[in-house]
Amino acid sequence: MRRSDRLSEIIEIVQDGRLHLARDIAEKLEVSVRTIYRDFDTLVASGVPIDGERGVGYMLREPVFLPPMxxxxxxxxxxxxxxxxxxxxxxxxxxxxxxxxxxxxxxxxxxxxxxxxxxxxxxYPFAQAKIGFEHMPCIRTAIRNSEKLEISYRSLNNKTSTRIVWPLQNAYWGRVWTLTCWCEKRNDFRSFRIDCVTYCHRSGTHFDDEDGKLFSRYLEKVEAEMAQKPNQSS
Structure with a gap:
């Protein structure tokens, strides 16, 4: 079994929200207990919400159950x-x-x-979208945990800047991924193309949902700007 398939199998096993011992999973997947330990370390590092430790057991912290449909x-x-x-x-x-x-x-x-x-x-392969994929697990984990990011960004005119941002949402536009965030340097919302991010690091500092800096406020701002455009052109 390929490692990627084994990781998917492990997620499916712990999906029930119960505590599972590494030795039981190892026996089911026919691998060593040490291999299962390494797999759980990989899943946790990738942002999968798994709680547990070696010798105690593991469980999915936020199991998802969909009703029959x-x-x-x-x-x-x-x-x-x-x-x-x-x-x-x-x-x-x-x-x-x-x-x-x-x-x-x-x-x-x-x-x-x-x-x-x-x-x-x-x-067809999404060559441009794939640039910057190395940062995606870090970004998505930071969004889940409301954790600030330190990023270096190379603009389209080849200027590089370092910023502390509050990550709010990833978006895919058919060719590139973007990160919508609150930028401390500009004290405003910004959207960065992830393929232009050259460095991305979770700061370990968390941010609270402050009025005016939420993603819902960003959407309101975008809607207001779009509503003003016809008036500006008339």
Whole structure:
């Protein structure tokens, strides 16, 4: 079993929210206990919310359970296409998640357990989007934990600056990923292209949700600016 597949299997095992011993998982996956310890260290470092320690056991801190639902064939195809895109246009952690989710979808795609003939999509490589993928796990973990980031950024006119930012959201625009954040240097919201980030480090300092610096406030600001544009051109 490939390591990426084993990591997905481990996440699926602890998905029930119960405490699992490393030796039981090692026996099930036919690997050593030490290998399972290293796998859990990798998952935790990647931002997967797992609690536990060696000799005690591990459990998923925030298990996700979806209620049973019926999806149309078109809805399933849309979901499958999304997973195909994520497998090309996201970092390693999300690629593993996309592969695991696709596998689960394929198992229950139809009542007979077989995928429709129209299943599967070809997605062209997202070369530009892949630049900066090394920073994505760090950024997404910081967003989850409300942790400030120190970044170095090279602008499109090749000027480099170092900033402390409050990461709020990642967005994918079909070609590049951007990070929306509160920038302490500019004392304002900023969006940075992640492929232009040359250095990214979690500072260890957390930020609180302050009025005026929330992502919802950023959206309000964008809407207000867009509403003013027709008046400016008239």
């Amino acid at each position: 019926n999806l149309s064939l078109t809805e399933l195809e849309a979901l499958h296409l999304g997973m195909a895109i994520v497998s090309e246009a996201a970092d390693t952690e999300l690629q593993r998640a996309a592969a695991a989710l696709t596998k689960k979808i394929d198992k229950v795609a139809t009542a007979k357990g077989t995928a429709p003939k129209s299943w599967g999509f070809g997605v």
